[in-house]
Amino acid sequence: MPADIDIERVAHLARIALTDDERALYGEQLAHIIEHAERVQALPTEGVEPTSHPLPMVNAFRPDVVTESLRREDALAGAPDTQNGYYRVPKILDES
Amino acid sequence: MTDLADLTIAQAGSGLRSGEFTAVDLLAAVERRAAVTEAHLHAYLTLDRSGARTAAEAADAALATGDPRPLLGIPIALKDNMVTRGVETTASSQILAGWKPPYDGTAAIRLKEAGAVIVGKTNLDEFAMGSSTENSAYGPTRNPWNTNTVPGGSSGGSAAAVAVGSALGAFGSDTGGSIRQPASLTGTVGAKPTYGLVSRYGLIAFASSLDQIGPIARTVPDAAALLEAVVGWDPMDATSYNGDLPAIAKSLDTGVAGLRIGVVTELSGEGIDPEVLEATMRIVDQLSNAGADVVEISLPAIEYALSAYYLIAPAECSANLARFDGVRYGLRVDGATTEEMMAKTRAEGFGPEVTRRILLGTYALSAGYYDAFYGQAQRVRTLLRNDFASAYGRVDVLVSPTSPTTAFEVGAKTADPLTMYFADICTIATNLAGDPAISVPIGLDDAGLPIGFQIMAPALGEEVMFRVAAEVERLAAFTERPRLATSKVVAP
Numbered sequence: 001m002p003a004d005i006d007i008e009r010v011a012h013l014a015r016i017a018l019t020d021d022e023r024a025l026y027g028e029q030l031a032h033i034i035e036h037a038e039r040v041q042a043l044p045t046e047g048v049e050p051t052s053h054p055l056p057m058v059n060a061f062r063p064d065v066v067t068e069s070l071r072r073e074d075a076l077a078g079a080p081d082t083q084n085g086y087y088r089v090p091k092i093l094d095e096s
Numbered sequence: 097m098t099d100l101a102d103l104t105i106a107q108a109g110s111g112l113r114s115g116e117f118t119a120v121d122l123l124a125a126v127e128r129r130a131a132v133t134e135a136h137l138h139a140y141l142t143l144d145r146s147g148a149r150t151a152a153e154a155a156d157a158a159l160a161t162g163d164p165r166p167l168l169g170i171p172i173a174l175k176d177n178m179v180t181r182g183v184e185t186t187a188s189s190q191i192l193a194g195w196k197p198p199y200d201g202t203a204a205i206r207l208k209e210a211g212a213v214i215v216g217k218t219n220l221d222e223f224a225m226g227s228s229t230e231n232s233a234y235g236p237t238r239n240p241w242n243t244n245t246v247p248g249g250s251s252g253g254s255a256a257a258v259a260v261g262s263a264l265g266a267f268g269s270d271t272g273g274s275i276r277q278p279a280s281l282t283g284t285v286g287a288k289p290t291y292g293l294v295s296r297y298g299l300i301a302f303a304s305s306l307d308q309i310g311p312i313a314r315t316v317p318d319a320a321a322l323l324e325a326v327v328g329w330d331p332m333d334a335t336s337y338n339g340d341l342p343a344i345a346k347s348l349d350t351g352v353a354g355l356r357i358g359v360v361t362e363l364s365g366e367g368i369d370p371e372v373l374e375a376t377m378r379i380v381d382q383l384s385n386a387g388a389d390v391v392e393i394s395l396p397a398i399e400y401a402l403s404a405y406y407l408i409a410p411a412e413c414s415a416n417l418a419r420f421d422g423v424r425y426g427l428r429v430d431g432a433t434t435e436e437m438m439a440k441t442r443a444e445g446f447g448p449e450v451t452r453r454i455l456l457g458t459y460a461l462s463a464g465y466y467d468a469f470y471g472q473a474q475r476v477r478t479l480l481r482n483d484f485a486s487a488y489g490r491v492d493v494l495v496s497p498t499s500p501t502t503a504f505e506v507g508a509k510t511a512d513p514l515t516m517y518f519a520d521i522c523t524i525a526t527n528l529a530g531d532p533a534i535s536v537p538i539g540l541d542d543a544g545l546p547i548g549f550q551i552m553a554p555a556l557g558e559e560v561m562f563r564v565a566a567e568v569e570r571l572a573a574f575t576e577r578p579r580l581a582t583s584k585v586v587a588p
Contacts, residue, residue, distance in 0.1 A: 002575065005203075005459060007455070009462075010455050010458050010459045010462065011455060012439075013441045013458050014414060014455055014458040015418075015435065015438045015442055016438075016439060016442045016443050016446070016451060016454065016455070017442070017443040018443065019534075022260070022451075024387060026451065026452060026455055027285040028272070029265045029449060029452060029513055030452070030455060030456055030459065030585050031453075032513075032514060033406060033456060033513060033514060033517075034456070034459070035407050035475075036402075036403060036561050037404075037407050037460075037469065037513060038403070039242040039400060039403040040400055040404050040469075040472050040473050040476045041468065041472055042400075043238075043397070043400055043475075043476055043479065045472060045475035045476065045478075045479065048475040048478050048479060048557060049475070049476075049478055049520075050471055050474030050475050050477070050478060051477040051528075052475055053305050053335065054292075054305065054481075054528075054529060054530020054555070055279045055291060055292050055335065055337065055412040055531075055555075057335065057552060059337070060335070060338070062238035062331030063331070063381060069197055070199065071198075073200060073518045074585070075197060075424075076427070077196070077197065078195050078424070078425035079423070079424055079425060080422060080423075080425075080426070080427070080428035081428065087423050088438050089423055089434045089437065090316070090430070090431060090432060090433055090434050091267060091432075091433055091434065092433065092434045092435075094196075
């Protein structure tokens with residue numbers, strides 16, 4: 001499969017605003033890296049189960065005990081903008 | 097008299113307990129060493145002087161009561177992707193500049209409970225993505241053996257600090273070799289434990305199915321002591337291992353007689369620097385003379401490990417780093433809408449390598465490519481695990497060089513990302529398999545730069561891995577120190 005990367009779409013999905021120069025540079029570099037990574041397709045893997053995690057674990061449980069949680073002021077302390085105990089962000093919907 | 101900054105953890109522990117010196121003395125020696133070396137190395141991003149002082153005084157009070165904990169009063173450093181309550185934690189990224197976490201990660205909690213003195217936070221490649229510590233938003237770390245060369249990465253700050261004595265031990269994280277490769281390039285011991293053995297709670301996530309915290313130290317017994325302090329089940333990490341723990345330090349003095357050792361064919365030929373290979377094979381011969389049964393073992397799928405890694409790690413990173421969006425912590429660049437604010441914040445806050453990997457991972461996970469890339473890489477991961485499983489049916493441990501070369505020059509591999517990725521060719525497979533591996537220094541090349549020897553073991557095989565590592569350390573008798581650690585007067 002040739003690496004035909006729609007870098008503008010990928011950057012949008014990743015929520016990273018790129019300049020024209022960056023789009024050109026990353027587009028070229030990604031194509032180069034993908035070309036190498038594509039080597040994995042050379043291995044026959046029919047019937048091979050994918051490994052998503054190295055330990056064969058299912059359902060990690062912990063005791064259901066009430067513990068102290070992060071205080072609101074601590075959780076908000078590192079935020080760029082807050083109001084009345086909440087995170088504050090610019091408008092989300094286009095209509096005003 | 098020996099400068100206290102040159103002691104091993106074991107030596108310092110016995111000196112503290114016999115009352116030869118105090119934890120405050122020891123901390124002062126380490127901070128003096130940092131004062132002399134930091135201008136040349138930049139191993140640290142933050143020195144927590146007041147926190148360290150308080151911990152050292154508390155350690156002295158405990159020592160006075162005969163408290164026997166092995167890390168009590170020992171100055172150690174933490175990689176800056178390990179969160180520490182109230183102490184700036186940036187993962188070397190601009191996007192987290194100034195962030196003071198409201199909590200401690202599990203490893204930091206356990207080290208504090210063990211009485212260790214946390215000296216500061218060390219430099220890394222941004223979000224642990226890199227093999228040279230050049231990808232730090234706050235400037236690179238240099239190798240104390242030759243400051244024109246890199247210390248490896250991504251845990252290059254931790255490795256350089258230990259090599260030079262501005263910490264007696266340190267912790268890093270290893271996703272594709274980020275503890276072992278810098279240990280190799282700085283002449284220190286670095287271990288990546290079995291996946292799940294050390295809690296990842298409070299480790300800023302890069303690739304969650306690969307990331308693992310581990311120790312860097314001057315000696316194998318020191319590395320074992322550091323690791324023992326942080327292992328064990330943690331309800332805060334759902335991938336934490338909940339079974340019997342390996343007896344990490346039990347067999348350090350046992351030797352290798354009767355053990356079966358496999359030399360990995362694919363990692364002992366083409367692509368490995370001849371001097372590195374020669375030094376590796378010399379140790380293999382010595383292990384054989386010491387009574388080990390040495391055979392050659394082929395792991396065919398290892399040829400595809402790097403390709404699989406550079407699909408899996410970026411895919412997981414693109415998901416994990418979605419949390420840096422200018423809302424809850426760190427940098428925000430204003431925008432008319434929330435989406436514009438996020439896109440501008442992430443463009444400004446992430447460096448080039450992190451941006452590259454997020455884009456790569458986003459692409460590999462996007463509709464139409466998921467199965468061909470991510471799915472296929474996960475199936476290759478299974479084949480690799482099968483190769484390892486079959487090898488460990490025949491041998492107790494596998495060995496190879498840790499890094500294909502010794503330290504390379506600053507700037508030598510920054511122009512082409514793929515060239516840098518090949519620096520991890522010997523270390524990546526064990527991350528994909530989830531197995532433990534350790535690097536032990538075995539000598540210097542003609543340029544005076546350290547060479548590391550890698551020992552890999554099956555999952556939870558830390559006891560046999562440290563047993564072989566201790567023997568390699570005895571056989572190599574590597575006692576040299578970097579010039580920066582030994583010079584009394586250091587020219588600027």
